[in-house]
Amino acid sequence: MFFIHTKFLLIDPLSDDPLVCTGSANFSANSLLHNDENMLLIRGDIRVADIYLTEFDRIFRHFFARNAINKIAAGGEKLGAASSSTRHPSGATSSSSPTASNADGGRCSSPIRRRAG
Incomplete structure (x- = not known):
């Protein structure tokens, strides 16, 4: 487990x-x-909301990877097959795709998919 210190809070970002x-x-x-x-x-x-969620996703992935690398380096844990998706605390699901469509059909660089309303 790890914690991310941010100065923002997202409520129902998708x-x-x-x-x-x-x-x-x-x-x-x-x-x-x-x-x-x-x-x-x-x-x-x-x-x-998309911009802030993309930043959260960037920070989350950075610290998730860093945490996993530190566990491997300490010899405490082996990683299995890499998952193509991660469940964020916000409930958003991220994937490894490079772009996503936002609700109005525009393109953004976030790999997070907006939930269908």
Whole structure:
């Protein structure tokens, strides 16, 4: 298991009404209640959600691979056949394809497929 520290939160990023929360605030009581932080809520913008989800996917894959390599180097675990898909905490499924269509038919560089509504 590994954790990713980000300054954004995605809620239903593959839906028709995604919510992106981003800014300088950490998701802690002190940051949200006592510090002079900012938080931007972007709702319903599929393009922005796709961009943030693509960045999450990039970070997730980087640290997933790094975690696996560290386990192999430590001699603690052998990897089986590589899976062509990974289940993210968001519920999104990523694959190894180079491009994906977003909801309006445009092309984006995310390998994540938007769920059918």
